[in-house]
Amino acid sequence: MTARPLRADARRNREALLVAAREAFLAGDADAHVEEIARRAGVAVGTLYRHFETREALLEEVYRRRADELCAAPAELLGRHAPDEALRRFLLLLVEHAAESKGMAVALETIMARDSPTFGDARTRMAEALDLLLEAGVAAGTVRGDVSGRTLLRALGGICSMHPTDGWTDEAVRITEILFDGLCVAGVARGAAGRPRSGG
Amino acid sequence: MTARPLRADARRNREALLVAAREAFLAGDADAHVEEIARRAGVAVGTLYRHFETREALLEEVYRRRADELCAAPAELLGRHAPDEALRRFLLLLVEHAAESKGMAVALETIMARDSPTFGDARTRMAEALDLLLEAGVAAGTVRGDVSGRTLLRALGGICSMHPTDGWTDEAVRITEILFDGLCVAGVARGAAGRPRSGG
DNA sequence: AGCACAAGCGGAGTCGGACTCAGGTTATGG
DNA sequence: CCATAACCTGAGTCCGACTCCGCTTGTGCT
Numbered sequence: 218m219t220a221r222p223l224r225a226d227a228r229r230n231r232e233a234l235l236v237a238a239r240e241a242f243l244a245g246d247a248d249a250h251v252e253e254i255a256r257r258a259g260v261a262v263g264t265l266y267r268h269f270e271t272r273e274a275l276l277e278e279v280y281r282r283r284a285d286e287l288c289a290a291p292a293e294l295l296g297r298h299a300p301d302e303a304l305r306r307f308l309l310l311l312v313e314h315a316a317e318s319k320g321m322a323v324a325l326e327t328i329m330a331r332d333s334p335t336f337g338d339a340r341t342r343m344a345e346a347l348d349l350l351l352e353a354g355v356a357a358g359t360v361r362g363d364v365s366g367r368t369l370l371r372a373l374g375g376i377c378s379m380h381p382t383d384g385w386t387d388e389a390v391r392i393t394e395i396l397f398d399g400l401c402v403a404g405v406a407r408g409a410a411g412r413p414r415s416g417g
Numbered sequence: 418m419t420a421r422p423l424r425a426d427a428r429r430n431r432e433a434l435l436v437a438a439r440e441a442f443l444a445g446d447a448d449a450h451v452e453e454i455a456r457r458a459g460v461a462v463g464t465l466y467r468h469f470e471t472r473e474a475l476l477e478e479v480y481r482r483r484a485d486e487l488c489a490a491p492a493e494l495l496g497r498h499a500p501d502e503a504l505r506r507f508l509l510l511l512v513e514h515a516a517e518s519k520g521m522a523v524a525l526e527t528i529m530a531r532d533s534p535t536f537g538d539a540r541t542r543m544a545e546a547l548d549l550l551l552e553a554g555v556a557a558g559t560v561r562g563d564v565s566g567r568t569l570l571r572a573l574g575g576i577c578s579m580h581p582t583d584g585w586t587d588e589a590v591r592i593t594e595i596l597f598d599g600l601c602v603a604g605v606a607r608g609a610a611g612r613p614r615s616g617g
Numbered sequence: 618a619g620c621a622c623a624a625g626c627g628g629a630g631t632c633g634g635a636c637t638c639a640g641g642t643t644a645t646g647g
Numbered sequence: 648c649c650a651t652a653a654c655c656t657g658a659g660t661c662c663g664a665c666t667c668c669g670c671t672t673g674t675g676c677t
Contacts (some may be wrong), residue, residue: 224673251664261627313652355474364595368576368588372596376568378634388568392596396563396572399595424653451635461656466636534640 231268233258239279243318251275281339287311288346300353301360305397307350308373312393315377316386344370361402363416372396431468433458439479441498443518451475481539489547501560505597507550508573512593515577516586544570551600561602572596579614 220315225232239258250317251272255265268274290310294303333353347366376389423431437457442451451472455465469475490510494503547566554560573596576589 221624226673227625230625250662259484261669262665263627264625265623272664280474365588368592371589372572372575372592375572375577377611388565392564392568392572395599396592396596399592399599426644430655455637462636463655463656472635476664486670551635 227268230258230260230264234265234268234275235278235282238275239282240315242276242279247276253342254269277336277339280336281342284343287314291346291349295350295353299359300357301401304347304360304400305394306349306368307347308393308397309390311352311373312376312389313386316389320407339372340367354400357400360400364400369396369400374397427468430458430460430464432547434460434465434468434475435478435482438475439482442476442479445518454550462470467523477536477539477604480536481542484539484543487514488542491546491549495550495553499559500550500557501601503549504547504554504560505594506545508593508597509590511573512576513586518591529540540567540570552602559602564600569600 222228234254238249240253240257251262251265252326254275255262259267265275268277289311291303291307295308298305298306340354345365347369349365349366351360351369353360353365355362374391376396422428430610435452437454438449440457441454447585451462455462456474465475469478487510491503491507494506497503498506544566547569549566551560551562551564551566551569555562573593576592576596
């Protein structure tokens with residue numbers, strides 16, 4: 218149980234592997250070969266497997282770290298905005314991140330969509346981040362209380378499972394706004410972004 | 418160019434392969450082995466590969482056929498309901514299909530999410546089916562015109578990338594209703610869920 | 618500094634699953 | 648009922664994830 222600290226070289230290698238993997242995965246090559254990642258990190262595959270159970274475990278660690286970075290946002294947003302606005306901004310933040318980095322899109326998609334228990338951790342953190350926002354909104358009476366962060370996450374996952382067609386970002390943002398509006402309690406919805414409901 | 422008709426035995430084998438693959442894939446085992454599928458169809462792998470370029474090509478054909486079945490629904494729904502109601506029913510139809518069959522969920526997810534050009538065809542048909550409904554709604558003035566079938570498809574894909582947790586269906590239906598409400602033009606939205614839209 | 622040794626590392630080798638191809642089999646048109 | 652092209656088979660190839668064990672090295676102790 219008592220995990221003694223890693224030896225210095227081991228810690229360095231572990232970090233190098235994560236950096237290499239992050240480069241490969243977040244750069245969009247979700248099926249980069251382990252051999253290649255190990256080579257980039259300057260170690261052999263054996264070393265990679267000493268640090269990560271499987272290829273997928275490495276993938277998860279990379280995505281989990283990325284998710285953690287994003288999960289810091291809600292608390293900060295809540296400090297600066299009303300709950301519903303904070304929620305809106307966070308949703309758009311995720312979508313925009315996905316738009317600008319194919320890797321992030323794959324990451325979001327993977328974390329949210331996959332069945333594998335492996336991603337449960339990242340998924341849970343992400344869902345909790347959303348719950349934080351949703352609950353604040355419910356407490357303020359501006360957001361409906363019958364949708365869980367987890368469910369919302371799935372819808373976002375779908376939206377983010379993108380492929381950079383021209384104009385994708387616009388549509389993704391639009392449908393995210395629709396989703397957001399639906400989450401707001403009727404009549405209390407903010408009018409912020411000046412989004413005219415276009416007729417047709 | 419002029420494809421002469423398949424020999425009788427070849428046609429039979431091809432069909433048997435599709436049946437076997439459908440059983441495997443739609444039953445939820447999205448990574449069934451080719452060997453197994455061939456065995457179930459009573460042929461050898463070589464035969465499988467004579468009919469389908471790759472494993473993924475077979476997968477696609479199965480999913481494409483399934484998608485075609487579902488794509489027949491919109492036209493029929495439009496004949497019996499107002500456009501917005503038809504749209505709503507179709508969205509819920511997809512979600513419910515996904516709920517009752519893990520395989521269909523995987524199918525929807527795969528068709529909608531994957532980057533591979535392989536699924537472009539099925540994706541396009543599905544998007545067109547949605548476009549049909551959206552356009553009818555726009556013409557009737559009840560549905561907004563700034564969201565494409567393709568985009569909607571993605572959001573649904575996310576919602577459907579489910580894993581049968583208890584209560585999933587309820588949440589999926591709920592978030593789909595939210596999405597639907599958002600698609601309706603303000604003030605004209607049907608009253609079903611009792612959630613009048615705020616003017617934006 | 619020097620030593621003991623557990624932690625760590627390298628990389629050839631195993632294993633499993635998608636895919637191929639040479640040779641036998643069979644539908645089909647004449 | 649023959650010729651032949653289409654078809655089928657399944658052992659073998661290829662390739663990528665993962666393993667294993669002998670060698671190397673950081674670390675704690677004297």
